[in-house]
Structures are given as C-alpha cells and as structure tokens.
Amino acid sequence: MTMLHNSLLQRWPQLKQDRRAVIAAWLLIALALALLPFVTDAALGRSWVRIVDFALLYILLALGLNIVVGYAGLLDLGYIAFYGVGAYLYALLASPHFGLHLPVWAILPLGALLAAIFGMLLGAPTLKLRGDYLAIVTLGFGEIIHIFLRNLDKPVNITNGPQGVNLIDPISIAGINLHQTQQFLGITFYKDYLYYYLFLTIALLIIFICIRLQDSRIGRAWVAIREDEVAAAAMGINTRNIKLLAFGMGATFGGISGGLFAGYQGYISPESFILNESIIVVCMIVLGGMGNLFGVILGAILLTTLPEALRYLGELQQWLFGRIVLDPADYRMLLYGLALVLMMLLRPAGILPSVRRKRELQPTPVVAEHEKDTVYDSTR
Amino acid sequence: MTNPLLSIKNVSKHFGGLAALSDVSLTIERGAIFGLIGPNGAGKTTLFNVLTGLYHASQGEVTLDGISLLGKPPHAIVNAGLARTFQNIRLFANMTALENVMVGRHARTRTGIFGAIVQHAAARDEERAIESRAHALLDYVGLGSAANQLARHLPYGDQRRLEIARALATDPRLLALDEPAAGMNPSETRALTPLLQKIRNDGVTLLLIEHDMPLVMTVCDRIAVLDYGKNVAEGTPAEIQHNPTVIEAYLGGTMA
Amino acid sequence: MNEFYQHLINGLVLGSIYALIALGYTMVYGIMQLINFAHGEVTMMGAMICLTVLNAMLGSSGMPHYLILLLGMGTAVIFCMALGFTIERVAYRPLRNAPRLAPLITAIGMSIVLQNIAMLMWGKRPLNFPDIIPIARFEILGAHITNVQIVIIVSAVVLMLGLWLLINRTRLGRAMRATSQSPALASLMGINPNTIISVTFMIGGGLAAVAGVMVNAYYGPAHYTMGFMLGLKAFTAAVLGGIGNVAGAMFGGILLGLIESLGAGYIHKLTFGFMGSDYQDVFAFMVLILILVFRPSGLFGERVGDRA
Incomplete structure (x- = not known):
C-alpha cells in the first residue's frame, strides 16, 4: 500500500501532465460516483444509501457555512436557521397544510431567496460587531427562529407548532416522482437512489460555484477581510457589503438544502433545526479544515457516517453483553465536543487544511495585535 | 494655489x-x-x-x-x-505578494458574484487585467521576483514596498x-x-x-x-x- | 393580588440569579476579552453536584436539613471553582496567542462536552430539588414573596457586595484590575497574569455554582441542558451592563430579569393576543441583539464593542 502510494507520488507530476491519465482519472471518479448507491446498497444495505443522501445534504450545508466561516472568517452559530427557513418554505408550499402544491423548481429558488433575505436581515445590523459578539448574536437568532417555528401555530396556524408539517410532497422532476421506484433501461432505481443523483448534481454544482468564487475578486475580498479588516477597507473594499454577501451566499445554500431535506424526508418539525445542528455543521468545517473545500466535504462525510457506524457499537454491545451498556447515540455529541476542543488544540487547521489557513492558524502575535481595532471610529 | x-x-x-x-x-x-x-x-x-x-x-x-x-x-x-499605507504594516499576511496587490485592484474592478461564477468574457478579461496590473506594480516597486511569496515571509523593507504597491493598485x-x-x-x-x-x-x-x-x-x-x-x-x-x-x-x- | 408588583418581585429574583452568572462572563471578558461559552454549563454542573450531595446525605445522615443544604452548596462551589480553573487550563490557556476563532471554537466544544458528560452522569430526565425547604409566604404591596425568594435576593446582594469589596479593597482585587487594564504591564509590576486569570475563572465558577443551586431550588428541575439558556441570558445581562464592567453585570442581570418577567407577563396584551408567554425567551435575545447593534458598550460600559 505504501509502495503504491510512493510510486504514485513520484509519478504524479508526469501523470498530471498526461491528458489521457487526467481524463481517465475523472472518468473513474464519475463512474464511482454514479455506481455509489448500487455498491452501497449491495454492500451495506438500503439504509446506508439513505445515510449517503444525508451526507450529501450536509455537504451542501457545510459548503454554505464554509463561505461564512472559512472564507470570510465570521463565526455563525445560527446557520441551521437558514436550513429551517428553506425546509419550512418547502413544507408550507407543497403539502396539505395550506393545500398548496407548488412544483419544486418554483420552491427551491424561493427558499434560497427567502433564506438569503433572512441572512441579510440578520447580517445588516450585526456584521460590524466583533467576532465573538457576532457568534453569540447568530446563536440568539437561531434560537429565535426555532422558538417561532415551535410557536407559530397560534393564533393563526402557520408552522403547525411542535408537531411540524407532515405529508410534504415528494420532489418530482420532469414528471418523475423521486419517491417512486423507477425503471430505466431495465435498471431499477429506488427512491434513495433517485434522491442521491439529485443531491449529487446539486452538490457538484455548489462545489463548482465555490471553486469559482474562491479565486475571484469577491473571494479575495473575503479572505482580505478575514486577514485584516482595516487594511481591506483601505483597499476600497466595502467590508460590510462584502461580509453581507458572504452571509447571503451561505444562507442561500442553507435554504436550498433545507428545501431538499423537506422534500426528501416528507415531514419536518422544529426539532430538526436546533443549536446542536448548527454546531455539528461548524464541527464539520473545523474538523475537515476551514476554508478548504475538500476538507469541508471530508468533514461532512465523516460526521454523517461515523455516528451511523457507531450504532454498530451498540449492536456489538447487545451481542457481547446482552444489553446496551453505553448507547452510542448518547455520546455522539460528546465526541463532537471533544473533537472541536482537540482539533483546535492539536491540529487547528483541520484534517485537510487549506494551505492558507494552515499558515494562518499558527499563532502569530502580529495577527492578534491587528485584531484589536476596526475600521470604525470608536468615538462616533 | x-x-x-x-x-x-x-x-x-x-x-x-x-x-x-x-x-x-x-x-x-x-x-x-x-x-x-x-x-x-x-x-x-x-x-x-x-x-x-x-x-x-x-x-x-x-x-x-x-x-x-x-x-x-x-x-x-x-x-x-486617496490611498494609504500603515505605520505598523498591515498586509494580508497569509496571502502572496501578488494576491495582496490584486486585492488592491478591488476598488477599480467590478466583477461580482455572478461574473465570478459564470466567468463570462468581461469577467475573464477583468481577472486577467487585474493579474497583469498586479505583476506590473510588483515590478514597479522592485518585487517582481517575490510575487508568489507569502507577504509575511518577506523581509521588512520588502513588506513596506509591497504595501506601497498594494496602495498604488487602487489608482x-x-x-x-x-x-x-x-x-x-x-x-x-x-x-x-x-x-x-x-x-x-x-x-x-x-x-x-x-x-x-x-x-x-x-x-x-x-x-x-x-x-x-x-x-x-x-x-x-x-x-x-x-x-x-x-x-x-x-x-x-x-x-x- | 397586584399583578405588576408580582412581576416586579419575580423579575428581581430572576435578575439576581442572572447577575451572579453574568459576573463570571464579565470578569473573564474584562481580563482576557474572551466569551467563556462554557460558563452556563458550569452553572448547570453546580446544580447537579449540589443535588447529588443532597440526595446522598438526606437518606443516610441524620444531619439537620439546613446543614445538608450548606454542605451541598459548599461542595458545588468548590467543584465549580475547580471546574472553572480546569476549563481555562485545558481549553483556553494553550490558545492564548492564537487567532480569535480558535478559543471561541474550543469554548463551544467545552460547553458541549460538559453538557454531555452531565447527561451521561445524571441522565436525561429533569431532576427535582428535594423537598427540604419549608416554604413561607409573605405579602407586600399586594404581591407574594416567599422565603426562598428573599434568601436568593439577599444572598445575591451579599455575594455581589463581597465581590465588589474583593475587587476594590484587596491586593488581589488590585492585581485583577491591573491585569484587566494591561496584562503586560501588570506582569512588569510583579503580578503573574496566569494566576490572576485562574483566580478569575475560579471566582466566576463559584458564583455560577451558587446561581445553579438557586435555579434548581427555586425554579424547579435541574437538567443537563439548563446551562445553555441560563448562560445565554446571563451573557445578555453582562452585555446589557457593559461587558467587562462588574457593577454593570449586576445591574444588567437585574434589568434583564425585570424585562423578562414584565415582558412575559404583558406580552399577551402587548401583541393583542398574538404572542403568549412561550415567547419569553425571545426577549432576552431581542435585548441582546438590540444592545449589541445600537450600544455595544452596554448601558454602563466603556466602549469595548468596536475593538475588532
């Protein structure tokens, strides 16, 4: 294994030059992604295809939050609220709750827009706050949204309160209902497969967008703000607007994933949009490597699949001791918390750090000193 | 007067x-x-x-x-x-010299989110112009060979020059x-x-x-x-x- | 019964508790410019430890109840002082010079870790405070006040006075003030900032423990998640009074208690029946957001909000 690894490493520069090798590699990746649901189903069972689908949803969320936290350096602890906004919008516009049944192509953009508006509404007054205040305000915002979702069933029933919304329309595209098993060319595609391809397409699209953004004028402005806000303003960057843009972009991705979640799951309740969920997404970014696309994707995959894998520990206990001594579901959050602390202490740049972040998270007194003042006058 | x-x-x-x-x-x-x-x-x-x-x-x-x-x-x-430099150098320490100057072009360029994503002709041209202008400015202050170095790895005097190049980038x-x-x-x-x-x-x-x-x-x-x-x-x-x-x-x- | 005075009394009691927790936030912030996200969990741990001691002693020993209560409180205070000390050592000290985001993330991590340790140790069910305090009711201005409420207010006042004396009248207090002005200068004067920071975390922990026990004794069951809301609200109180400002935290706590109590009492009328007391928690957040946006230095604070 190591030998293969080494020889690959040595030959990498040549391989990279060889067009055919590059094309072959991409084809291989594409094939692997296309076959993933079939392989997963055969090897681990249908429930794991569902887990893969959720991993894709979390990738979307993590990529969205990564724009805010990883690029622009703003710690948003209420991110899940945008997911909730997207999910509820889908649920309300495509379920018997109001008797509305709008098509998915109409709802998703609306959800993205609404989430972006919420993001801007939250960001506009708060983005001039220093980092830790921003963290706590966004946390408060997340809780407010949660409280409203839970209580807006009276006097007028909008969200249906703690019970949430049921019987949400499945997503259907070009007349194909993704909730129903489909046959193409003699191959059977089950519900979870169909959603897999939809989520994968959207994830690839968003990855593409993130790649384009990070090397653009806007992407550079985000990083500049993260590096030194005063200097960024001195370069003519309207720091507030550019930060708002990051917030809005992040929220948009959150809104889209929320809509997808509602359509896939078929029911939603306020309890899907609690602080812990926000923290899990932050955790994915920190674990994988803030600001690094592939690190963040890895973080999202790890943190969705590991807890599921942990369940086997429960089955193992059942088999060994005849009962579950420690329920893996109970220490999932504990492990997340430990991961946050340990990652920051031992490997602050994440498993796959972005080159830039890696340099940056090594302590430098210079950075710390810069963080003491802002663009704005203290005597205003 | x-x-x-x-x-x-x-x-x-x-x-x-x-x-x-x-x-x-x-x-x-x-x-x-x-x-x-x-x-x-x-x-x-x-x-x-x-x-x-x-x-x-x-x-x-x-x-x-x-x-x-x-x-x-x-x-x-x-x-x-009106552009400025800072007494206690405030470069974007973890960006390269070139990127620092490219950020300086922000004020004189337009490409937004949409242009960045679809990269239409105007956006591509602008990005190329930003980069070549940044290279030119680095040459202007004598830092042409340091374009790909991290700002914070530059010697002190070069950091001061880089700040000047970055400020000049705002025209x-x-x-x-x-x-x-x-x-x-x-x-x-x-x-x-x-x-x-x-x-x-x-x-x-x-x-x-x-x-x-x-x-x-x-x-x-x-x-x-x-x-x-x-x-x-x-x-x-x-x-x-x-x-x-x-x-x-x-x-x-x-x-x- | 006079509704208004009743809300006022309830608000005062609630506010005294917030103030005790807020002090922990504000002292740590004053010295390190760090929001100790795990502080709410320290409060929760205080309640849990005290409960454990009470339940253990009540069955077995024949000690009088008030002694057991003091013992429980004392154990909780000592435990939480040690906890505060440990949190700072483990999660914050190694990151003293790291970028801001790093200690913020460990702080959140610590808070989740503590919450889940509590869940594993004490379970998911809410735990009731044992029925050992005979409740006596008094009436003033047409409103009820209980002996527990009086004890809470009085002991909060005593603790805050004590803290005020400690900070303003002792050598240790002078060292704390010096460190919060400038750790570097303080260390030139022979003060070890690390010691001062540890002491600050310990005092904050001790006060939080008292507050945690009060919450449990007065408001009801202790739960492993109780620290989150309490912490958030106490933080709001600290910001309201001007974070970093000790007297401000006391006023901020009481003010927030009053706002919440009166707000929850009258929200139904204020919104023409649209919102009920379910929205009580929204008040704290609205206050927090409004204060941070319009007056980040708080009502009594110096301007600190714009040091990025």
Whole structure:
C-alpha cells in the first residue's frame, strides 16, 4: 500500500501532465460516483444509501457555512436557521397544510431567496460587531427562529407548532416522482437512489460555484477581510457589503438544502433545526479544515457516517453483553465536543487544511495585535 | 494655489477630553511630495486616520479635488482617490505578494458574484487585467521576483514596498505613506527616495509621514510640522530647517 | 393580588440569579476579552453536584436539613471553582496567542462536552430539588414573596457586595484590575497574569455554582441542558451592563430579569393576543441583539464593542 502510494507520488507530476491519465482519472471518479448507491446498497444495505443522501445534504450545508466561516472568517452559530427557513418554505408550499402544491423548481429558488433575505436581515445590523459578539448574536437568532417555528401555530396556524408539517410532497422532476421506484433501461432505481443523483448534481454544482468564487475578486475580498479588516477597507473594499454577501451566499445554500431535506424526508418539525445542528455543521468545517473545500466535504462525510457506524457499537454491545451498556447515540455529541476542543488544540487547521489557513492558524502575535481595532471610529 | 488637490481646513479631533488634533489646516498641491513631521504623539497618524475615514473628525473640512471626504467610510475615500499605507504594516499576511496587490485592484474592478461564477468574457478579461496590473506594480516597486511569496515571509523593507504597491493598485491621486522608512536599513531607505520620486513623476501626489530627516529633507517639496495636534509651521525644507519654532519643538538642534 | 408588583418581585429574583452568572462572563471578558461559552454549563454542573450531595446525605445522615443544604452548596462551589480553573487550563490557556476563532471554537466544544458528560452522569430526565425547604409566604404591596425568594435576593446582594469589596479593597482585587487594564504591564509590576486569570475563572465558577443551586431550588428541575439558556441570558445581562464592567453585570442581570418577567407577563396584551408567554425567551435575545447593534458598550460600559 505504501509502495503504491510512493510510486504514485513520484509519478504524479508526469501523470498530471498526461491528458489521457487526467481524463481517465475523472472518468473513474464519475463512474464511482454514479455506481455509489448500487455498491452501497449491495454492500451495506438500503439504509446506508439513505445515510449517503444525508451526507450529501450536509455537504451542501457545510459548503454554505464554509463561505461564512472559512472564507470570510465570521463565526455563525445560527446557520441551521437558514436550513429551517428553506425546509419550512418547502413544507408550507407543497403539502396539505395550506393545500398548496407548488412544483419544486418554483420552491427551491424561493427558499434560497427567502433564506438569503433572512441572512441579510440578520447580517445588516450585526456584521460590524466583533467576532465573538457576532457568534453569540447568530446563536440568539437561531434560537429565535426555532422558538417561532415551535410557536407559530397560534393564533393563526402557520408552522403547525411542535408537531411540524407532515405529508410534504415528494420532489418530482420532469414528471418523475423521486419517491417512486423507477425503471430505466431495465435498471431499477429506488427512491434513495433517485434522491442521491439529485443531491449529487446539486452538490457538484455548489462545489463548482465555490471553486469559482474562491479565486475571484469577491473571494479575495473575503479572505482580505478575514486577514485584516482595516487594511481591506483601505483597499476600497466595502467590508460590510462584502461580509453581507458572504452571509447571503451561505444562507442561500442553507435554504436550498433545507428545501431538499423537506422534500426528501416528507415531514419536518422544529426539532430538526436546533443549536446542536448548527454546531455539528461548524464541527464539520473545523474538523475537515476551514476554508478548504475538500476538507469541508471530508468533514461532512465523516460526521454523517461515523455516528451511523457507531450504532454498530451498540449492536456489538447487545451481542457481547446482552444489553446496551453505553448507547452510542448518547455520546455522539460528546465526541463532537471533544473533537472541536482537540482539533483546535492539536491540529487547528483541520484534517485537510487549506494551505492558507494552515499558515494562518499558527499563532502569530502580529495577527492578534491587528485584531484589536476596526475600521470604525470608536468615538462616533 | 488656485486648485489644490487636497485641502484640510480647521480639522479637530478629540478623544474624550483630549485634543489629538486642533484646528489643523493644510493644502497639498498636485504633483507635490508633501512631508508631515513632528514628534511622536503629535497627531500625524491621527490626521491620516481622519483623512482615510478610520476616525471621524470632531470638526473641520477635508476635500480631495473639491470632493468632501469627511464622513465618508474608508472604502469610499479610496474610491475618491486617496490611498494609504500603515505605520505598523498591515498586509494580508497569509496571502502572496501578488494576491495582496490584486486585492488592491478591488476598488477599480467590478466583477461580482455572478461574473465570478459564470466567468463570462468581461469577467475573464477583468481577472486577467487585474493579474497583469498586479505583476506590473510588483515590478514597479522592485518585487517582481517575490510575487508568489507569502507577504509575511518577506523581509521588512520588502513588506513596506509591497504595501506601497498594494496602495498604488487602487489608482490613487493622493498616496498617503505612514512612515515608509520605519524599520528599514540604510540601503533600503536610500532606495526609497528614487521610488517616491518615480511615483510622483508618474502623476501621484504624495503625503508622507516620516521620521527619517535626511529622507524628508531630500524628497519633499513642502513640509508641515505638527506638535501637540497643532500645525506649528509649514514651508520648504530649507525654511523648516531654519524655523526657530521647529528647531525648538522638534528638531532640538540635531539637524545641524 | 397586584399583578405588576408580582412581576416586579419575580423579575428581581430572576435578575439576581442572572447577575451572579453574568459576573463570571464579565470578569473573564474584562481580563482576557474572551466569551467563556462554557460558563452556563458550569452553572448547570453546580446544580447537579449540589443535588447529588443532597440526595446522598438526606437518606443516610441524620444531619439537620439546613446543614445538608450548606454542605451541598459548599461542595458545588468548590467543584465549580475547580471546574472553572480546569476549563481555562485545558481549553483556553494553550490558545492564548492564537487567532480569535480558535478559543471561541474550543469554548463551544467545552460547553458541549460538559453538557454531555452531565447527561451521561445524571441522565436525561429533569431532576427535582428535594423537598427540604419549608416554604413561607409573605405579602407586600399586594404581591407574594416567599422565603426562598428573599434568601436568593439577599444572598445575591451579599455575594455581589463581597465581590465588589474583593475587587476594590484587596491586593488581589488590585492585581485583577491591573491585569484587566494591561496584562503586560501588570506582569512588569510583579503580578503573574496566569494566576490572576485562574483566580478569575475560579471566582466566576463559584458564583455560577451558587446561581445553579438557586435555579434548581427555586425554579424547579435541574437538567443537563439548563446551562445553555441560563448562560445565554446571563451573557445578555453582562452585555446589557457593559461587558467587562462588574457593577454593570449586576445591574444588567437585574434589568434583564425585570424585562423578562414584565415582558412575559404583558406580552399577551402587548401583541393583542398574538404572542403568549412561550415567547419569553425571545426577549432576552431581542435585548441582546438590540444592545449589541445600537450600544455595544452596554448601558454602563466603556466602549469595548468596536475593538475588532
């Protein structure tokens, strides 16, 4: 294994030059992604295809939050609220709750827009706050949204309160209902497969967008703000607007994933949009490597699949001791918390750090000193 | 004296009860290299911060080419044509030298989210223009070979030059330099004089805070002296060197 | 019964508790410019430890109840002082010079870790305070006040006075003030900032423990998640009073208690029946957001909000 690894490493520069090798590699990746649901189903069972689908949803969320936290350096602890906004919008516009049944192509953009508006509404007054205040305000915002979702069933029933919304329309595209098993060319595609391809397409699209953004004028402005806000303003960057843009972009991705979640799951309740969920997404970014696309994707995959894998520990206990001594579901959050602390202490740049972040998270007194003042006058 | 580039009229700035600037007035002519000197704590950097929108003046008036700057946010002032460097270098430490200068082009470019994602022809052209301009500016300040180095790995003198290149990238009409020679070794300081003259000859007016007297006296056309937040003298280098108030307040006879 | 005075009394009691927790936030912030996200969990741990001691002692020993109560409180205070000390050592000290985001993330991590340790140790069910305090009711201005409420207010006042004396009248207090002004300068004067920071975390922990026990004794069951809301609200109180400002935290706590109590009492009327007391928690957040946006230095604070 190591030998293969080494020889690959040595030959990498040549391989990279060889067009055919590059094309072959991409084809291989594409094939692997296309076959993933079939392989997963055969090897681990249908429930794991569902887990893969959720991993894709979390990738979307993590990529969205990564724009805010990883690029622009703003710690948003209420991110899940945008997911909730997207999910509820889908649920309300495509379920018997109001008797509305709008098509998915109409709802998703609306959800993205609404989430972006919420993001801007939250960001506009708060983005001039220093980092830790921003963290706590966004946390408060997340809780407010949660409280409203839970209580807006009276006097007028909008969200249906703690019970949430049921019987949400499945997503259907070009007349194909993704909730129903489909046959193409003699191959059977089950519900979870169909959603897999939809989520994968959207994830690839968003990855593409993130790649384009990070090397653009806007992407550079985000990083500049993260590096030194005063200097960024001195370069003519309207720091507030550019930060708002990051917030809005992040929220948009959150809104889209929320809509997808509602359509896939078929029911939603306020309890899907609690602080812990926000923290899990932050955790994915920190674990994988803030600001690094592939690190963040890895973080999202790890943190969705590991807890599921942990369940086997429960089955193992059942088999060994005849009962579950420690329920893996109970220490999932504990492990997340430990991961946050340990990652920051031992490997602050994440498993796959972005080159830039890696340099940056090594302590430098210079950075710390810069963080003491802002663009704005203290005597205003 | 008909149409100065920068005009500062009766600017005052108080921090609590403390007057950091009181009633400062200056005019800077187009094409000048204008020196601002004075002892530490005299209010020079405070004046810079007022000019560039980091502080809000308690009273007074500042106009750049007839356009009022006071009350404008920092980015709008850059757009109006006033760029600056910082006394305690504030580069984007973890970006490369090239990226630093490319950020400087932000004010003069347009591509937004949409253009960045779809990369239509205009967006691609602009990105290419940003990059080539940044390379040109690095060459201009003599950092062409350091383009891909991280800003924070550059030697001190190069960091100062990079800050100048980055500020020039905003296409300023007036460039305000806050102690560009601070921390430089003698040979780096000597190399600064021709660079500043080159910038001026290329049409950028310079406002310079500096403690290095030989540099100030050689390079500046006019000099103003701040002391305790007040403008105590103004004139040509020769006049300043012989002004008794200045010698007493600041130079302390060391200028011989 | 006079509704208004009743809300006022309830608000005062609630506010005293917030103030005790807020002090922990504000002292740590004053010295390190760090929001100790795990502080709410320290409060929760205080309640849990005290409960454990009470339940253990009540069955077995024949000690009088008030002694057991003091013992429980004392154990909780000592435990939480140690906890505060440990949190700082483990999660914050190694990151003293790291970028801001790093200690913020460990702080959140610590808070989750503590919450889940509590869940594993004490379970997911809410735990009731044992029925050992005989409740006595008094009436003033047409409103009820209980002996527990009086004890809460009085002991909060005593603790805050004590803290005020400690900070303003002792050598240790002078060292704390010096460190919060400038750790570097303080260390030149022979003060070890690390010691001062540890002491600050310990005092904050001790006060939080008292507050946690009060919450449990007065408001009802202790739960492993109770620290989150309490912490958030106490933080709001600290910001309200001007974070970093000790007297401000006391006023901020009481003010927030009053706002919440009166707000929840009258929200139904204020919104023409649209919102009920379910929205009580929204008040704290609205206050927090409004204060941070419009007056980040708080009502009594120096300007600290704009040091990025």
